Amino acid sequence: MGSAVITFLTDYGLSDPFVGVCHGVITTRCPQARIIDLSHGIPPQDVRAGATALARALPYMPLGVVLAVVDPGVGGARRGVAIRAGAGHLLVGPDNGLLWPAALAAGGAQAAVDLSGSRFVLDPVSATFHGRDVFAPVAAALAGGAELQDAGSPIDPASLVVLEPLAPVVEAHALRAWVVAIDRFGNLELAATLSELDAAGIARGGPVLVEAGGRPRPAHAGRTFSDVAAGELLLYEDSGGALSLAVSCGSAAQQLSVATGDEIRISTP
Amino acid sequence: MGSAVITFLTDYGLSDPFVGVCHGVITTRCPQARIIDLSHGIPPQDVRAGATALARALPYMPLGVVLAVVDPGVGGARRGVAIRAGAGHLLVGPDNGLLWPAALAAGGAQAAVDLSGSRFVLDPVSATFHGRDVFAPVAAALAGGAELQDAGSPIDPASLVVLEPLAPVVEAHALRAWVVAIDRFGNLELAATLSELDAAGIARGGPVLVEAGGRPRPAHAGRTFSDVAAGELLLYEDSGGALSLAVSCGSAAQQLSVATGDEIRISTP
Amino acid sequence: MGSAVITFLTDYGLSDPFVGVCHGVITTRCPQARIIDLSHGIPPQDVRAGATALARALPYMPLGVVLAVVDPGVGGARRGVAIRAGAGHLLVGPDNGLLWPAALAAGGAQAAVDLSGSRFVLDPVSATFHGRDVFAPVAAALAGGAELQDAGSPIDPASLVVLEPLAPVVEAHALRAWVVAIDRFGNLELAATLSELDAAGIARGGPVLVEAGGRPRPAHAGRTFSDVAAGELLLYEDSGGALSLAVSCGSAAQQLSVATGDEIRISTP
Numbered sequence: 123m124g125s126a127v128i129t130f131l132t133d134y135g136l137s138d139p140f141v142g143v144c145h146g147v148i149t150t151r152c153p154q155a156r157i158i159d160l161s162h163g164i165p166p167q168d169v170r171a172g173a174t175a176l177a178r179a180l181p182y183m184p185l186g187v188v189l190a191v192v193d194p195g196v197g198g199a200r201r202g203v204a205i206r207a208g209a210g211h212l213l214v215g216p217d218n219g220l221l222w223p224a225a226l227a228a229g230g231a232q233a234a235v236d237l238s239g240s241r242f243v244l245d246p247v248s249a250t251f252h253g254r255d256v257f258a259p260v261a262a263a264l265a266g267g268a269e270l271q272d273a274g275s276p277i278d279p280a281s282l283v284v285l286e287p288l289a290p291v292v293e294a295h296a297l298r299a300w301v302v303a304i305d306r307f308g309n310l311e312l313a314a315t316l317s318e319l320d321a322a323g324i325a326r327g328g329p330v331l332v333e334a335g336g337r338p339r340p341a342h343a344g345r346t347f348s349d350v351a352a353g354e355l356l357l358y359e360d361s362g363g364a365l366s367l368a369v370s371c372g373s374a375a376q377q378l379s380v381a382t383g384d385e386i387r388i389s390t391p
Numbered sequence: 392m393g394s395a396v397i398t399f400l401t402d403y404g405l406s407d408p409f410v411g412v413c414h415g416v417i418t419t420r421c422p423q424a425r426i427i428d429l430s431h432g433i434p435p436q437d438v439r440a441g442a443t444a445l446a447r448a449l450p451y452m453p454l455g456v457v458l459a460v461v462d463p464g465v466g467g468a469r470r471g472v473a474i475r476a477g478a479g480h481l482l483v484g485p486d487n488g489l490l491w492p493a494a495l496a497a498g499g500a501q502a503a504v505d506l507s508g509s510r511f512v513l514d515p516v517s518a519t520f521h522g523r524d525v526f527a528p529v530a531a532a533l534a535g536g537a538e539l540q541d542a543g544s545p546i547d548p549a550s551l552v553v554l555e556p557l558a559p560v561v562e563a564h565a566l567r568a569w570v571v572a573i574d575r576f577g578n579l580e581l582a583a584t585l586s587e588l589d590a591a592g593i594a595r596g597g598p599v600l601v602e603a604g605g606r607p608r609p610a611h612a613g614r615t616f617s618d619v620a621a622g623e624l625l626l627y628e629d630s631g632g633a634l635s636l637a638v639s640c641g642s643a644a645q646q647l648s649v650a651t652g653d654e655i656r657i658s659t660p
Numbered sequence: 661m662g663s664a665v666i667t668f669l670t671d672y673g674l675s676d677p678f679v680g681v682c683h684g685v686i687t688t689r690c691p692q693a694r695i696i697d698l699s700h701g702i703p704p705q706d707v708r709a710g711a712t713a714l715a716r717a718l719p720y721m722p723l724g725v726v727l728a729v730v731d732p733g734v735g736g737a738r739r740g741v742a743i744r745a746g747a748g749h750l751l752v753g754p755d756n757g758l759l760w761p762a763a764l765a766a767g768g769a770q771a772a773v774d775l776s777g778s779r780f781v782l783d784p785v786s787a788t789f790h791g792r793d794v795f796a797p798v799a800a801a802l803a804g805g806a807e808l809q810d811a812g813s814p815i816d817p818a819s820l821v822v823l824e825p826l827a828p829v830v831e832a833h834a835l836r837a838w839v840v841a842i843d844r845f846g847n848l849e850l851a852a853t854l855s856e857l858d859a860a861g862i863a864r865g866g867p868v869l870v871e872a873g874g875r876p877r878p879a880h881a882g883r884t885f886s887d888v889a890a891g892e893l894l895l896y897e898d899s900g901g902a903l904s905l906a907v908s909c910g911s912a913a914q915q916l917s918v919a920t921g922d923e924i925r926i927s928t929p
Binding site for chain 1: 402403404405406407408409410412414415418419422435436463464465466467468517519520523524
Binding site for chain 3: 451
C-alpha cells in the first residue's frame with residue numbers, strides 16, 4: 123500500500139461530531155492519511171442509497187482505502203469486514219450490503235476478513251459507534267500499510283452480504299423504475315439506464331410522458347437542463363449513467379411530489 | 392505557481408457526493424493539492440450570491456487556484472473559463488458572472504482562456520456535471536503547475552460575463568437596499584455600505600427605523616450584537632464591510648420575515 | 661509543539677463561508693497546519709452544547725491546538741483566551757465556559773493568556789467575527805510553534821469562566837435529567853450517566869418507564885439498538901458515556917416530541 127488516501131462515506135450527517143471524531147481517530151493512528159469526505163449525507167440508515175452512491179463515485183476516487191458506514195445493525199449480529207477489491211481498493215465497513223456494489227465496481231472482491239477481535243480496534247469498543255471504535259482505526263491501519271490479513275480473520279468473499287438490485291420493469295412503450303436518490307437540486311435518480319429506456323422502445327430526443335402517482339405529465343427526453351425551458355421536465359442520463367428527471371431552474375422532486383422509494387412510469391405519448 | 396492550494400466554492404451542498412467526487416478527481420490528478428472548502432452552501436443556482444461570497448472571502452484565502460461552480464447553464468452555451476487575476480490567483484469556473492467580482496477583488500483579470508476542448512478535462516465530459524469533468528481537473532492541473540495558456544484557448548478578458556451590481560437607493564434620510572444573503576444566525580446582509588448610510592444622512596450610533604414590507608420597527612445603529620438587548624434589532628457593518636441587520640440572541644430574518652431578494656428601507660426616526 | 665493539528669469546532673454551520681474563511685486564514689498563516697473539522701453544527705450560540713461536545717470528543721483527537729468558537733458575546737466584554745491544558749493541548753476561543761470542560765477533560769488548565777492586543781490577530785479586528793480575526797490566527801500561530809505566553813497577557817487559570825453543570829435529580833426509583841443534545845438520528849443525550857441510574861435504583865437490562873411532558877412510555881434499558889424491535893424505545897449508555905434514549909430504526913426526538921433543554925423522567929415500571 124503506497125497510498126494513504128481514505129475515501130469516507132457515512133450517514134452520520136455533519137451536524138454532530140461523529141465524522142470529526144472519526145477523523146481524529148484516523149489522524150491519531152495514521153497522521154499521513156489524507157481523508158476525502160465523499161459524503162456524510164446518506165439518508166439515515168439507508169444502506170442501499172449509501173451502496174449506490176459509493177459504487178457510482180468510486181471510479182473518480184484515488185486508489186486507496188474506502189471507509190463506509192451506514193450501519194443500522196451496529197452492536198448486533200452483523201459482521202464488520204474489510205475487503206480487497208479489484209486493482210487494490212481496500213473497503214472497510216459493516217457487512218450489510220453497503221460495500222458490495224463498490225467491490226463489484228472496483229473489479230470484484232478478491233479477499234475479505236472479519237474484523238471481530240481485530241488487533242487494530244480501539245479498546246473498549248462501544249456498542250453503538252463502530253465507525254469510531256472499529257472501522258476508522260482499521261482503515262487508518264490499512265492506510266498506514268498494514269496487510270489485510272492482519273486486520274482480522276479470513277472469510278470467504280462469497281459469504282459477503284449482497285443487496286438484491288432494484289430492477290426496473292420494461293413494458294411495451296413504458297418503463298417503470300424506482301426513485302433511488304434525490305439530490306439537492308431536486309433531481310430524481312432512477313434505478314434504470316438509457317439501455318432500458320431503449321428496450322422499452324421509448325425514443326430519446328423527443329416528448330415522453332412521466333407519471334408519478336396518477337397524472338401523466340409531458341417531459342422531454344434530452345441531454346441537459348438547457349434543452350428545456352425553465353420549469354419544464356427533462357428526462358436525461360445523469361453524470362453517473364442513471365436515467366434521471368430534472369426540472370430546469372426548478373425541482374423535479376417538488377413538481378412531481380415524489381420521495382425516495384416512489385415509482386415513476388415513463389411512456390410514449 | 393508554487394502554491395498548491397485550491398479554494399473551492401459551489402452550490403452543490405454537502406448532502407450529495409458531488410463535492411467529494413470533485414475532491415477525488417483533484418486528488419487523483421494532483422495529490423499534493425490542498426483543498427479549502429470555502430462554502431458549498433450557496434443557494435442552488437444563485438450565481439449572484441456565489442459571486443458576492445467568493446469576492447468577499449478572497450482576501451482571506453491563500454494565493455492559489457479558485458474553483459467555483461454555480462452553474463445553471465451547465466451543458467448549454469455558456470463558456471467554461473480560467474482567469475488569471477491580480478497578484479496571481481487563478482480562477483476556474485463557468486463564465487456566467489460568478490468569477491468576475493473575485494477577479495476584480497484580486498486586482499482585475501489579466502488573462503483568460505476558454506476551456507472548451509481543454510487537454511485537461513476528463514474523457515468523456517458529461518452534459519450535467521462540469522464541476523467533476525471540466526473545472527476540477529483544470530483546477531488540479533493549474534494547482535500542479537500547468538500554465539494558464541495550456542488550459543484552453545485565449546480569450547479577451549473584456550469579453551467575460553459581468554453581473555450588473557444591485558445598487559441601493561439613497562433618499563433624503565432614507566436608504567433602500569436589497570437583502571443579498573441570510574446567514575445561519577438569521578443575520579441579513581444588505582447590498583449597501585456604511586458610506587451609503589452616511590450619504591442618506593442617517594446617523595450611526597443612535598436609533599433608526601427599519602422597514603420590511605410594511606411596518607417600520609425601531610433598531611439601533613451600532614457596532615456589535617451586545618450593543619443591544621437580547622431580542623432587539625441592530626444595524627451594523629458586518630465583518631465583510633456590508634451594512635447588515637441582526638437580532639441579538641435571535642434571528643433578524645425571522646423577526647422581519649424577509650428572504651433573500653427582499654427590499655429593506657432604513658430611515659431616521 | 662511538534663504537532664500542527666488544529667481541532668476546529670463552532671456553531672457557524674456549513675452553509676455560509678465562515679468556516680472556509682477561517683481555514684483560509686489558518687492556511688495562509690501556517691501552511692503546514694492540518695485542520696480537523698470536529699463539528700460546525702453546534703446549535704447557534706449554545707455554549708453549553710459546544711462545551712459538552714468538545715469535552716467528550718477530545719480524548720479521540722490528536723494532541724495539538726483546539727480552536728472552538730461559540731460566541732454570542734463577540735465584540736463585547738467577554739475575553740478571548742488561549743489555555744494550556746493537561747498533557748499539552750492548547751485551547752483557543754472565547755472565555756465564556758466553552759473551553760472549560762475540555763480543559764478539565766485534558767487534565768486541567770495549566771496556564772492561560774488573554775488575547776486582547778495579541779500580536780497574532782489580524783489588523784483590523786472586526787466587531788463581529790473574532791473566529792476569523794482573533795481565534796484562527798492565534799490558533800495558526802500556536803500550531804506553527806509559537807509559545808503560549810507570546811500569544812497574549814498571562815491570566816490566572818482560576819479566573820476562567822465556568823458553566824455550572826446540569827445535574828440530574830435522583831429520586832426513589834426515578835431519575836430526572838435534561839436533554840443536552842439531539843443527534844441526526846433523533847437520539848437524545850441526557851445530562852446523566854449509568855451511575856446515576858444505579859443510584860436511583862433503576863435496574864439495567866429490563867423494562868423502564870420514560871416520561872417526557874406527561875404520558876409515561878415503556879422502554880427497555882439495554883445496550884444497543886438491536887436490543888429492541890424496530891420502533892421501540894431504548895435507554896442505553898451512548899458511545900461517550902452519557903445516558904441516552906433511542907428508537908430502533910426511528911427517532912426518539914420525534915416519538916417523544918422533545919427538544920434540547922427538555923426534562924426526561926425515567927422510572928421503574
